[in-house]
Amino acid sequence: MIRVALAGNPNCGKTTLFNILTGSSAHVGNWPGVTVDKKTGIYKKLDEQMEIVDLPGIYSLSPYTPEEIVSRNFILDEHPDVVINVVDATNLERNLYLTTQLLEINVPVVIALNMSDLVRKNGDKLDSKILKDKLGVEVVEISALRGDGLSELMNAALKASSAHREGKTLLKDKDLMHLVKDISIAFEGKAVENPLFHAVKLVENDELETKAHPDLLWMVDKFKQTFSDDTFGDDFEALIADARYKYIAKEFSTVVTKKDVSNGKNETKSDRIDKVLTHRIWGLPIFIAIMFFIFHFTFSEDLLFMGKMGLSIENPGLINFFTGMGYEGEALEGIPSLGVWLQSWMGWFTGQFISGFQWICSGFKEFGDVAAEAASSTWYGSLICDGVLAGLDSVCSFIPQIMLLFLFIAIMEDTGYMARIAFILDRAFRKFGLSGKAFIPMLTGFGCSVPGIMATRTIENEVEKNRTIRLMTCFSCGAKAPIWALLAAVATACGFGYADIFVFTIYIGGIALAIILAIFMRVFTKDRYTSPFIMELPQYHLPQARNVAAHLWEKLKHYVYKAATILTASLIVIWFLKTFGIENGSFCMVEDIDNSLIGYIGMVLKYVFYPCGWAINADGWKYAAASVTGLVAKEDVVGTMAVLFNGGAEDTLAESIHTLTASGIYSFAVFNLLTFPCMAAIATARAEQTRIEFLKTLAFWFGVSYVGSAAVYWVGTLYEVAWWGGLIVTLALAAGVVTSGILVTRKTKKA
Amino acid sequence: MQMKLGELEIGETGLIKKVEGEGRLRRRLFDMGVTPGAVVSIKKKAPLGDPIEITIRGYELSLRKDEASLVIMEVEK
Numbered sequence: 080m081i082r083v084a085l086a087g088n089p090n091c092g093k094t095t096l097f098n099i100l101t102g103s104s105a106h107v108g109n110w111p112g113v114t115v116d117k118k119t120g121i122y123k124k125l126d127e128q129m130e131i132v133d134l135p136g137i138y139s140l141s142p143y144t145p146e147e148i149v150s151r152n153f154i155l156d157e158h159p160d161v162v163i164n165v166v167d168a169t170n171l172e173r174n175l176y177l178t179t180q181l182l183e184i185n186v187p188v189v190i191a192l193n194m195s196d197l198v199r200k201n202g203d204k205l206d207s208k209i210l211k212d213k214l215g216v217e218v219v220e221i222s223a224l225r226g227d228g229l230s231e232l233m234n235a236a237l238k239a240s241s242a243h244r245e246g247k248t249l250l251k252d253k254d255l256m257h258l259v260k261d262i263s264i265a266f267e268g269k270a271v272e273n274p275l276f277h278a279v280k281l282v283e284n285d286e287l288e289t290k291a292h293p294d295l296l297w298m299v300d301k302f303k304q305t306f307s308d309d310t311f312g313d314d315f316e317a318l319i320a321d322a323r324y325k326y327i328a329k330e331f332s333t334v335v336t337k338k339d340v341s342n343g344k345n346e347t348k349s350d351r352i353d354k355v356l357t358h359r360i361w362g363l364p365i366f367i368a369i370m371f372f373i374f375h376f377t378f379s380e381d382l383l384f385m386g387k388m389g390l391s392i393e394n395p396g397l398i399n400f401f402t403g404m405g406y407e408g409e410a411l412e413g414i415p416s417l418g419v420w421l422q423s424w425m426g427w428f429t430g431q432f433i434s435g436f437q438w439i440c441s442g443f444k445e446f447g448d449v450a451a452e453a454a455s456s457t458w459y460g461s462l463i464c465d466g467v468l469a470g471l472d473s474v475c476s477f478i479p480q481i482m483l484l485f486l487f488i489a490i491m492e493d494t495g496y497m498a499r500i501a502f503i504l505d506r507a508f509r510k511f512g513l514s515g516k517a518f519i520p521m522l523t524g525f526g527c528s529v530p531g532i533m534a535t536r537t538i539e540n541e542v543e544k545n546r547t548i549r550l551m552t553c554f555s556c557g558a559k560a561p562i563w564a565l566l567a568a569v570a571t572a573c574g575f576g577y578a579d580i581f582v583f584t585i586y587i588g589g590i591a592l593a594i595i596l597a598i599f600m601r602v603f604t605k606d607r608y609t610s611p612f613i614m615e616l617p618q619y620h621l622p623q624a625r626n627v628a629a630h631l632w633e634k635l636k637h638y639v640y641k642a643a644t645i646l647t648a649s650l651i652v653i654w655f656l657k658t659f660g661i662e663n664g665s666f667c668m669v670e671d672i673d674n675s676l677i678g679y680i681g682m683v684l685k686y687v688f689y690p691c692g693w694a695i696n697a698d699g700w701k702y703a704a705a706s707v708t709g710l711v712a713k714e715d716v717v718g719t720m721a722v723l724f725n726g727g728a729e730d731t732l733a734e735s736i737h738t739l740t741a742s743g744i745y746s747f748a749v750f751n752l753l754t755f756p757c758m759a760a761i762a763t764a765r766a767e768q769t770r771i772e773f774l775k776t777l778a779f780w781f782g783v784s785y786v787g788s789a790a791v792y793w794v795g796t797l798y799e800v801a802w803w804g805g806l807i808v809t810l811a812l813a814a815g816v817v818t819s820g821i822l823v824t825r826k827t828k829k830a
Numbered sequence: 831m832q833m834k835l836g837e838l839e840i841g842e843t844g845l846i847k848k849v850e851g852e853g854r855l856r857r858r859l860f861d862m863g864v865t866p867g868a869v870v871s872i873k874k875k876a877p878l879g880d881p882i883e884i885t886i887r888g889y890e891l892s893l894r895k896d897e898a899s900l901v902i903m904e905v906e907k
Binding site: 138173316317325353360505507612 | 849854855856857858859860861862863865866867868874875876877878879880881883887888889890891892893894896897
C-alpha cells in the first residue's frame with residue numbers, strides 16, 4: 080500500500096482534506112495546533128489503496144515544538160512514499176516557507192494548493208504554473224471544503240510516489256551553498272540519509288542536528304572565520320530564514336494577483352467581527368456572556384428566566400440565590416432549555432429500555448413496577464437492571480446535554496473564536512505566572528484532561544509545565560459534565576433553582592480558582608520565566624457542518640465506547656460490592672445496603688471526608704463511594720450514585736438524592752472537580768513529570784480538593800444559617816486572598 | 831527612525847531591521863515570518879493592552895510586547 084503523508088501549516092485545511100479523503104472523522108478546529116499526534120486513514124477511490132497520514136500542522140521543520148518533531152521524524156524516518164504539502168493559497172508566503180524546507184528532503188512531494196476557490200472568489204488571479212515551474216514538483220489546485228480537485232491530486236500523488244526525488248534547496252545562489260555542499264558530501268560519506276536536508280539544518284545551527292553530528296561542526300566554524308554577510312554577519316540561522324522568505328517573495332509574488340491593490344488595507348469581514356469580539360472594553364464581558372449563554376442553553380430548567388422573574392416579585396431574589404432557599408411554590412414554572420428538554424426525552428427512552436429488560440428478566444410479568452420488583456429479586460435481574468443498566472442509564476441520559484455543550488465548543492473552535500479567547504486572556508493569565516501557551520492545554524482540558532496534560536509538552540519551561548498539569552483539574556473535563564448535569568438536577572429537586580448558574584459557576588469558578596492557585600504556586604518557586612506567546616490569529620469563518628459533525632461524532636463514539644467497556648466493567652464491580660456483604664455473620668446477598676461491602680468501605684471513607692460536609696448525613700458514605708469510583712472514570716460518579724441511591728420507579732435519580740443542602744451540593748461538586756482526575760489522566764501526568772514532581776502533583780490535587788470542598792461547605796452553611804455571617808466570612812476570606820495575592824506579587828516582582 | 835515593534839502605535843507600519851533575542855524564541859519569530867525586510871503593521875491590542883496583533887506577510891500574528899521588543903523596526907515618522 081502506498082503511504083501518503085499530509086504536511087502543512089496549522090489551519091491550512093489539512094485535516095479537512097484528510098476527513099474528506101478518508102471519510103474519517105478526525106477532529107478539525109480553526110485553532111492553531113489541533114492535531115497533536117498523527118492520524119491515519121485509507122483513500123480507496125483509486126485502483127491502488129492509499130494510506131493517508133495526517134501529520135500535525137507545523138510552520139517549520141525546526142525541532143522546537145512536539146508537533147514539529149513528530150512531523151519531521153515521520154518524513155525522515157518512516158519514509159512515506161509521497162508527501163502532499165497542503166498550501167493555503169490565501170496565505171502563500173508563510174505556507175511556502177515550510178515547502179522550501181520539505182523540498183530539501185529526498186521524498187516525492189506534491190503541492191495541494193488549497194482554498195484556491197476562495198482566492199478566485201475575491202476576484203484575485205491565481206497562477207499555479209509559476210509554482211510548478213520554479214519548485215519542480217506537481218501543483219494541484221484544490222478546495223478541500225468543496226471537494227474540488229481531489230482525484231487530480233491523488234492521481235498526481237500516485238504518479239509521484241513511483242519516482243525517486245532528490246532533495247533540492249532553493250538557497251543555491253548563496254555563497255553559503257559551498258558550505259552546505261561540503262557538509263552534505265561529508266554526510267554522504269557517513270552514509271546519512273537526506274544529506275542535503277541535514278547539511279542545511281546543521282548550518283542553521285539546528286539543535287537536534289548539532290547534537291547528532293558534533294563531529295561536523297568544525298566545518299561550520301571554520302567557514303564562519305572567513306565568511307561574513309553584510310547584514311547578518313555569521314548569524315546563519317537568520318541568514319537562511321531570510322533567504323527562504325526573500326526567495327519566496329521574489330519568485331512567487333506573481334502567483335496571486337490581487338484585483339484591487341488597496342484591498343489589503345480595507346476592512347475584511349473578519350476585521351469587523353474582531354472589532355466587536357476583541358473590543359478593548361467589551362471583549363472580556365462578551366466572552367463571559369457567551370460562556371454563560373452556552374451553559375444556559377444546555378443546563379437551564381428555565382430558559383426564559385420566568386421563574387426568576389416570579390421570584391423577584393415575591394422575594395428579594397439575590398439573597399435567595401446565595402442562600403439557596405426560598406425557591407418553592409411561588410415561582411413560575413419555566414420553559415426548559417434545549418439541553419434539559421432533550422435530556423428528558425433521552426431519559427424517557429432509556430427508561431423504557433430498562434423496563435423492557437426488567438420485563439424480560441422477570442419472566443414477562445406485568446410491565447412496569449411489578450416486573451421491576453420481580454427482576455430485582457433475582458441475582459441476574461438485579462445485576463443487569465439495577466447494576467449495569469441503571470448506571471449506564473444515568474450516564475447515557477446526559478449524552479444530549481454533553482453533545483450540546485461540545486457542539487458549542489466545536490463551533491467556537493471552528494469559527495476561530497477560540498484563538499481570540501487566548502488573545503484576550505493572555506495578559507491576565509501571565510500576571511499569574513502562566514503563559515498563553517498554557518491556554519492550549521487548559522482549553523483542551525475542558526474536553527479531556529489526557530490530551531490536555533499531553534499538550535503541556537509545548538511548554539518549554541519545566542516549572543510552568545508542572546504548574547499547568549496541576550491546575551488541569553480546575554478545568555472541568557467532558558467526563559465531569561454528567562456530574563454537573565446530575566447535581567444541577569439535584570439542585571432543582573432540592574429547591575435551589577438555578578441549574579444553569581450552578582453549572583456556569585463550576586466552570587467559571589474553576590478558572591478563577593486556577594488563577595488564584597497559580598499566584599500562590601509562584602511563591603514556592605523562584606522561576607520567573609514564562610514561555611513566549613507567538614500565535615497566528617486565523618480569519619473567522621462560518622462553522623463548517625462537516626467539521627463540527629466530525630468533532631461531535633468523535634466525542635459520541637468515545638463516550639459510547641467508554642460506557643460499553645470501562646464503565647460497564649466498573650458498574651459490575653460496584654454492583655457486586657453493593658449486593659454482597661456480611662449479614663448475620665455470614666457472607667451473602669445483603670438485605671440492608673449498609674451491611675454490603677461497599678457499605679463498609681463507604682463508612683470508613685465517610686469519616687475521611689467528614690470535614691467536607693457532604694459526607695455528614697446518613698447517605699454520606701454513598702457520596703464518598705461515588706467519589707472514589709470516579710477514579711476509574713469520572714462518569715462513574717454518576718453511575719455509582721444511580722446504583723447506590725436506586726430511586727423508586729416514580730422518582731428520578733435526582734429526586735431520590737435529596738439529602739444534601741445547597742452548600743452540600745456545591746461542596747460535593749467542588750471536591751469532584753478538583754480531586755484526582757481519572758486513572759488515564761493520572762497515568763499521563765506520571766509520564767510527563769518526574770517522580771518527585773508527580774508525587775507533589777498528587778498531594779496538590781488531594782489537598783486542594785479536600786480543603787476547597789470543606790471551605791465551601793462551612794462557609795455555605797453559615798450562609799444558610801445567617802447570610803450576613805456568611806457574607807462577613809466570605810469578605811474576610813476574599814480580603815485575605817487578595818492581600819496575600821498582592822503581597823506575593825510584590826515579593827515576586829522584587830525577586 | 832528606529833524603534834521597537836512593541837513601541838509602535840495601532841495603525842503604524844514599519845520595516846523590520848533586526849531581530850534580537852536568542853534560541854527558540856528567535857527561531858520561532860523567524861519561522862513565523864518575522865525576519866529582517868518584512869513589512870509589519872500594528873493592527874490591534876488585546877483588551878488588557880497586551881498581547882498585540884500585527885499584520886505580517888499577509889496574515890495576522892499575535893505576540894506579546896516582550897517578544898515584540900526584540901524586533902527592531904525602521905519607521906518613517
